[in-house]
Amino acid sequence: MQSTLSEQEIIRREKLGELRALGIDPYPAPLFEITHTANEIKSGYSEETKEQYKEISLAGRIMSRRDMGKANFAVLQDASGTIQIYIKRDEICPGEDKTLFDTVWKKLLDLGDIIGIKGYGFITKTGETSIHVESFTLLTKALHPLPSVKEKDGEVFNEVTDLEFKYRQRYADLIVNPNVRDTFTRITKMKNAIRTFLNERGGLEVDTPVLQSIPGGALARPFITHHNALDIPLYLRIANELYLKRLIVGGFPWVYEFSRNFRNEGMDRTHNPEFTILEFYVAYKDYLWMMNTTEQMLEETAIATNGSAITNVDGVEISFKAPYKRISIYDAIKEHTGHDISQMDEAGIREVCKQLHIEVDATMGKGKLIDEIFGGKCEKHYVQPTFIIDYPVEMSPLTKKHREKEGLVERFELIINGKEIANAYSELNDPIEQRERFEDQLKNMERGDDEAMFIDNDFLRALEYGMPPTAGIGIGIERLAMLLTGNVSIQDVLFFPQMRPENV
RNA sequence: GGUUCUGUAGCUCAGCUGGUAGAGCAAAUGACUCUUAAUCAUUGGGUCCAGGGUUCGAAUCCCUGCGGGACCA
Numbered sequence: 001m002q003s004t005l006s007e008q009e010i011i012r013r014e015k016l017g018e019l020r021a022l023g024i025d026p027y028p029a030p031l032f033e034i035t036h037t038a039n040e041i042k043s044g045y046s047e048e049t050k051e052q053y054k055e056i057s058l059a060g061r062i063m064s065r066r067d068m069g070k071a072n073f074a075v076l077q078d079a080s081g082t083i084q085i086y087i088k089r090d091e092i093c094p095g096e097d098k099t100l101f102d103t104v105w106k107k108l109l110d111l112g113d114i115i116g117i118k119g120y121g122f123i124t125k126t127g128e129t130s131i132h133v134e135s136f137t138l139l140t141k142a143l144h145p146l147p148s149v150k151e152k153d154g155e156v157f158n159e160v161t162d163l164e165f166k167y168r169q170r171y172a173d174l175i176v177n178p179n180v181r182d183t184f185t186r187i188t189k190m191k192n193a194i195r196t197f198l199n200e201r202g203g204l205e206v207d208t209p210v211l212q213s214i215p216g217g218a219l220a221r222p223f224i225t226h227h228n229a230l231d232i233p234l235y236l237r238i239a240n241e242l243y244l245k246r247l248i249v250g251g252f253p254w255v256y257e258f259s260r261n262f263r264n265e266g267m268d269r270t271h272n273p274e275f276t277i278l279e280f281y282v283a284y285k286d287y288l289w290m291m292n293t294t295e296q297m298l299e300e301t302a303i304a305t306n307g308s309a310i311t312n313v314d315g316v317e318i319s320f321k322a323p324y325k326r327i328s329i330y331d332a333i334k335e336h337t338g339h340d341i342s343q344m345d346e347a348g349i350r351e352v353c354k355q356l357h358i359e360v361d362a363t364m365g366k367g368k369l370i371d372e373i374f375g376g377k378c379e380k381h382y383v384q385p386t387f388i389i390d391y392p393v394e395m396s397p398l399t400k401k402h403r404e405k406e407g408l409v410e411r412f413e414l415i416i417n418g419k420e421i422a423n424a425y426s427e428l429n430d431p432i433e434q435r436e437r438f439e440d441q442l443k444n445m446e447r448g449d450d451e452a453m454f455i456d457n458d459f460l461r462a463l464e465y466g467m468p469p470t471a472g473i474g475i476g477i478e479r480l481a482m483l484l485t486g487n488v489s490i491q492d493v494l495f496f497p498q499m500r501p502e503n504v
Numbered sequence: 505g506g507u508u509c510u511g512u513a514g515c516u517c518a519g520c521u522g523g524u525a526g527a528g529c530a531a532a533u534g535a536c537u538c539u540u541a542a543u544c545a546u547u548g549g550g551u552c553c554a555g556g557g558u559u560c561g562a563a564u565c566c567c568u569g570c571g572g573g574a575c576c577a
Contacts, residue, residue: 006549007531007549008514008532008549009514066538066539066542067539067542068536068542068543070536070537071538071539072537072539073538073539073540075540084539086539089537090537110531111530111531124538124539124540125538125539126538126539128540130538145515145530146514147514147515147516147530148514148515148516148529149515149516153541155541156541158528158529159515160516162515162516163573164511164571164572165515266505269574359577499571500570500571
């Protein structure tokens with residue numbers, strides 16, 4: 001923390017003492033009764049309804065003040081928005097003693113302070129719905145000055161744009177940037193819409209371990225920690241897939257979890273070390289059913305979030321309206337590179353990578369090579385929601401073999417705006433084959449692939465009890481949130497994005 | 505990890521080719537009983553990210569480090 005206080009901070013601290021000397025507690029305990037919100041009053045008040053606004057009580061933060069001498073205007077901001085208030089000296093202080101107005105209101109209160117007011121609604125000469133203040137109560141004194149943002153006719157002046165400030169002091173960002181508050185409330189709406197969709201169809205929301213002794217279910221580098229009492233290493237989960245499948249084995253027909261996952265990898269505009277994947281698993285379904293369900297869910301979610309299936313990101317219009325285009329990964333590669341790799345072996349594909357100037361190394365197996373080609377040359381072309389389907393078996397260790405196409409698995413990824421949003425399969429439920437796939441992963445690990453999967457024997461035991469045919473999916477919640485709120489950086493859809501610690 | 509841009513008052517930013525800092529908002533003091541980026545007058549406020557170097561002299565040029573952004577592996 002800062003050791004030296006600014007001039008303004010010192011002045012505000014001095015005001016605390018002056019308030020207390022006047023018998024005013026700057027941090028009072030009693031609740032403050034609220035009858036209306038700023039937005040309700042602004043949208044509801046009129047000549048006809050004015051009777052309902054004769055006794056208003058609301059609380060908020062002072063955002064600006066216009067001092068006219070014996071009468072003041074101020075703008076109060078609560079959770080719903082802002083409203084102008086009007087306060088007159090001779091009404092607040094009808095007697096001889098004008099301290100409450102001249103000293104407390106005018107001198108000891110500052111921008112950023114939280115107050116409660118009682119009064120009645122009215123419309124000013126210039127036509128702005130306002131509250132005529134009859135009494136006010138200091139509810140919280142602010143000691144840190146707020147950035148002085150101003151706004152007129154939708155144009156914002158002195159807007160706080162410094163990203164470091166916004167991310168490190170999100171609380172202040174939320175106070176002064178209404179659009180940031182809006183982004184986050186829409187993200188919550190989005191998640192609620194997903195929950196509603198899943199709950200209505202019989203989904204059961206569950207919680208599974210974040211601390212895992214085998215970090216399974218995905219290909220990624222985990223964070224490692226240590227449990228003292230058990231004296232064992234534990235990993236923060238990179239995925240919850242294997243646990244949700246255990247629950248399907250246990251007999252739940254449809255389970256889902258918003259899984260906060262942790263991956264110890266690079267950070268950029270689309271990666272934060274902790275992030276959320278919604279995973280859900282449904283018994284007796286396959287990946288074709290899952291595609292239909294996914295596009296329905298996303299269309300409904302987009303409408304619930306924004307009132308429209310169309311969203312705009314960085315000047316690009318994206319339609320979440322179902323159905324979405326479906327194309328196999330081999331066809332996608334053929335379309336965008338001209339190479340038909342569907343019949344090639346690892347050496348042939350490696351040669352194609354070379355021709356396409358894709359950097360590869362010896363640790364990469366066939367699956368990884370194909371992934372590199374698709375990621376490097378194809379993915380970016382799919383702007384509108386597109387299902388890429390039927391992946392090669394080598395890159396999908398948890399996926400059931402394709403019902404008719406040799407060497408492929410029943411898997412799809414959903415690409416939107418050139419980014420992977422979801423990944424889904426008909427889940428592999430043959431325990432013997434699953435063990436073989438894990439063993440293949442082990443070979444990749446020996447080859448130097450530090451993202452290969454570990455063998456999870458307990459999961460295999462669960463599969464041996466019999467897991468019904470199951471379709472499963474993981475959806476990147478932040479990425480979906482970015483699309484639906486029109487943000488291009490993951491930091492703008494996380495309240496507190498990971499940052500280097502400040503000031504050590 | 506590489507390349508590049510960036511860091512000046514509480515906030516937004518200016519500061520040309522080197523001459524030890526400026527504006528608006530915010531703050532303080534005063535005026536004003538319907539203002540709305542309120543207005544008017546006066547005043548205060550700075551480790552120019554940090555540390556080195558070049559120079560008579562560095563916010564400015566150079567190096568290193570730290571923080572942040574963008575692009576790339």
